[in-house]
Amino acid sequence: MQLRELAHARTGDKGNTLNVSVICRDPRHYDHLCAHLDAATVKARLAGIVYGDVMRYELPALGAFNFVLRDALGGGVTRSLALDAHGKSVSSALLAIEVPDPA
Template identity: 75%
Template sequence: MKLRELAHGRTGDKGNTLNISVICYDPKHYAHLRHVLTPERVKAHLADVVKGDVARYELPLLGAFNFVLANALGGGVTRSLALDAHGKSVSMALLDIDVGDLPG
């Protein structure tokens, strides 16, 4: 099962740092996503883009996660030659990650 079936994403940028919020459609899926969406797994999935560390911040009352991806924008919006210098498409790439079957 793809993450996009359980959640939607939103992306922002600050300098060379990319921020991706993952918000569950149904809060009952939060525990499963907490287990499978580790910072290491997110970094591996986005290895072509993310060159720095990945931090995950948990927002259980919102059923959401905030991932902060360092060194992910080719130097930042004003320095990057990338077509997507703001990284808006990266949340779509993350939503393509396989999160396995739901328990139960």
């Protein structure tokens, strides 16, 4: 199943760094996603977009994660010629990650 069935996501930019928040639709799925959605998986999914480190911050009280993606915006909004300089479409790409069904 795709991550989008268990969570939604929002992005934000700061310079050449992109934040992606992933919020569980049902807090009961948090532990499942904690086990299956790590920084390496996110970096692999976004290869060709993210060239720096990916860090995962866990927010269990919110049933959410914040991924910080370094060197992900072509130098930042004011320097990039990318069509999506703010990285808003990255959340959709991330939500297409395949994760096991929590059953």
